[in-house]
Amino acid sequence: MEKNMTGSHMNCVGVRREDKNKWERRAPLVPGHIKELKRDGVPFVVQPSPIRVFEDEEYRTAGAKISEDLSDCAVILAVKEIPLDLIRKNTVYLFFSHTIKGQPQNMPLLKKMMEMETTLIDYERIVDGKNSRLLFFGTQAGQAGMIETLHALGRRFRLTSGPNPFETIRQTCSYESLVEAREQIENVGRIIHRQGLGELPTPLVVGFSGYGRVSSGAQEIFDLLPHEEIEPNDLHDLAEKRRQTDHGLFKVVFKENHLVEPLSGRSFDLQDYYTRPEGYRSRFEHDLPFLTVLVNCIYWAPQYPRFVTKKALQALWRREKKPKLQVIGDISCDINGSIECTEKSTTPDSPTFVYDPQSGFIKDGVSGSGVVVMSIDNLPALLPRESSLFFSRSLKEFLPSLARADFSGRLEDCLLPEPLRRATILFRGRLTPEYAYLNRHLD
Numbered sequence: 282m283e284k285n286m287t288g289s290h291m292n293c294v295g296v297r298r299e300d301k302n303k304w305e306r307r308a309p310l311v312p313g314h315i316k317e318l319k320r321d322g323v324p325f326v327v328q329p330s331p332i333r334v335f336e337d338e339e340y341r342t343a344g345a346k347i348s349e350d351l352s353d354c355a356v357i358l359a360v361k362e363i364p365l366d367l368i369r370k371n372t373v374y375l376f377f378s379h380t381i382k383g384q385p386q387n388m389p390l391l392k393k394m395m396e397m398e399t400t401l402i403d404y405e406r407i408v409d410g411k412n413s414r415l416l417f418f419g420t421q422a423g424q425a426g427m428i429e430t431l432h433a434l435g436r437r438f439r440l441t442s443g444p445n446p447f448e449t450i451r452q453t454c455s456y457e458s459l460v461e462a463r464e465q466i467e468n469v470g471r472i473i474h475r476q477g478l479g480e481l482p483t484p485l486v487v488g489f490s491g492y493g494r495v496s497s498g499a500q501e502i503f504d505l506l507p508h509e510e511i512e513p514n515d516l517h518d519l520a521e522k523r524r525q526t527d528h529g530l531f532k533v534v535f536k537e538n539h540l541v542e543p544l545s546g547r548s549f550d551l552q553d554y555y556t557r558p559e560g561y562r563s564r565f566e567h568d569l570p571f572l573t574v575l576v577n578c579i580y581w582a583p584q585y586p587r588f589v590t591k592k593a594l595q596a597l598w599r600r601e602k603k604p605k606l607q608v609i610g611d612i613s614c615d616i617n618g619s620i621e622c623t624e625k626s627t628t629p630d631s632p633t634f635v636y637d638p639q640s641g642f643i644k645d646g647v648s649g650s651g652v653v654v655m656s657i658d659n660l661p662a663l664l665p666r667e668s669s670l671f672f673s674r675s676l677k678e679f680l681p682s683l684a685r686a687d688f689s690g691r692l693e694d695c696l697l698p699e700p701l702r703r704a705t706i707l708f709r710g711r712l713t714p715e716y717a718y719l720n721r722h723l724d
Contacts, residue, residue, distance in 0.1 A: 290685070290687075291322055291323060291685060292356050292683065292684045292685070293325070293326060293354045294324065294325050294356045294357075294680065294684060295325070295326045295328070295354030295356065295358065296310055296315075296326070296327045296357075296359075297328050297357055297358070297367075298330035298333060299330070299359065299360055300364070303332065304454065304628065304629055304662050305360065305659060305662045306332050307333075307661065308333055308334065308673070309676055310325075311669050311670055313343065314677040315327075315340060315344065316343040318681070319343065319344035323681065323684040324684075325345035326345065326346045326348050326350075326351055326353065327346070327348075328347075328348070328349060333665075334666045335666075335669070354372070355373060356372075356683050356684070357374050357375070358375050358376070358676075359374070361377060362376065362387060363390070365389060365390060368390075370398060370399070371397075371398055371399065371709070372400070373402065373683070373688055374394070374399055374400065375404060376404065377403065377405055378390065378706065379405075380719065381403065381405060381406060381716070381719075383718075383721075383722030388723055392723060394707055395707060395710045396710070397710065398709050400705065400707055401705070401706045401707040402704050402705050404417075404704070406704035406706070407679075407700045407701060407703075408700060408704070409700065415675055416672060418661035418668050419494030419498065420494050420498040420501075421661040421664045421667055421668040421671065422612055422660045422661050423494065423495040423501070423578060423612060424459060424501060424667075425657075425661060425664050426576065426610055426657070426660045427499040427576060428450065428453045428456075428462055428663075429663075430574060430612075430655050431447055431502075431503075432450045432451060432453075433610070433632065434447050434573075436633075438607070441607075442480050445478070445481055446472045446476075450466060451465070452629060452663075453629075453660075453664060454629050458666065463502070466506065467505045470506040473528050473530065477528060478529040482573070482605070484529055485530050485573045486516070486531045486571055487503060487508075487530070487531070487533075487572070487574040488534075488535060488568070488572045488574065488575050488576065489503075489533070489535065489576045489578055490535045490540060490588060490619075491535075491536075491580070491613075492534055493578070495578040495579075495612055496576075496579070499578055506530055507530060508530035508531060509531050509532070510532045510534075511531055511532070512533065513533055513534075513535055516568055516572075519571070537549075537554055539565070540563065540564065540579075541586055541588070542561065542564040543561055544560050544562055545560065558585045561586055563586050563587060563590060569597060569606065570597055570600075570601065571605065573605055573607050574606075574608045575606065575609045577589075577611045577612060577619060579619065581615050581619035587618065587620070589609070589619070589621060590621050591622055594636070595639065597638070598650075598651070607653060608652065609622070609653070609654050609655070611654060611655065611656045614656045622652070623654055623656045624643050626656050626658035627655065627658075632657055633646065633647055633653050634653075635650075635652065636654055637650050638651055639651075679700075682697060683701070692705060703715065706719070
């Protein structure tokens, strides 16, 4: 610990570099916010990084010490999971651990942190009194995911229908900023407004599952294009009448009652669905045939029914010679989850694969029989500056409390704000009562 100007003890806070992959250029705290917190006496050490979107010198100018060694830091901030061999004993960590669903791939990480008697506070579980998340990248995931989905659609249509307006949309990481990406998509919108969709099959319907932050971010990008929004109940009429507009683009947003139905035949009840998801099944196969693109933005966990099953896709491909569905942008990216054909997560250098419903095989790229799936699992990293600024703005509010907290006693005595206390999965190596259920996944 260090002392600030008032003489009170302050935990040194470390910001580690991200090393999960070469695409991860985000930072949990940006230089400008570190400069603000330094005025309150919070000491910072920042690991150098050759790929972080903010340069080391920016942090140094803000007042942070730049060093490989974070051993003096009682609290360490990161974005993604930390390699097991870098977990230090008796340290407080804040990052997205991806453990709260008992994800098998991260149980070794949880075990290691228990062995090292660490404290783990997970950003995903920092919520307010209404259980709404306070720290998130959802908006940026939606924005980047929609750009990637439109890019995939342009590539797919180039193979199946020839030149098209969408093919000029590049991958998210190729733009200098979100502003540049938006400008190009707006230009595509102007072309569609003037010329329509040419030889592309219309009406071209883009469906969004969910209506939260991820969906709002995705819709924000799509809304740069000229379109008409319709209700799910209007999909059948749209297909039968082949109603056209000057632009040919339509948007439809699906909520839970459009995606699932009770097994018993009673009317849909949202709270009952959340409480008893095993009593529901997917009904989405009725609407899927009318979509050209599905953008999956909805939260899913294993206890919920899948929305797009392999069986439904197989039936669609058997029934129709040329199914309308071209691309699934699976922003939620749960492997074999709500979109069952999401067989793997992809990366920006190989962002898509084609799933063949008849054979069950997948092939990287956009060519071949089946549906193109975009399933990049770290989409906010493709907008590193915007994502970091947005996230840091919320995280900085908790830093003074973290810097002053005493983690040597009981969790109840740390004087952590309630959102941080509830988000503490491990305290000094032991699962807190709220997360004791993870013991069965550790076995």
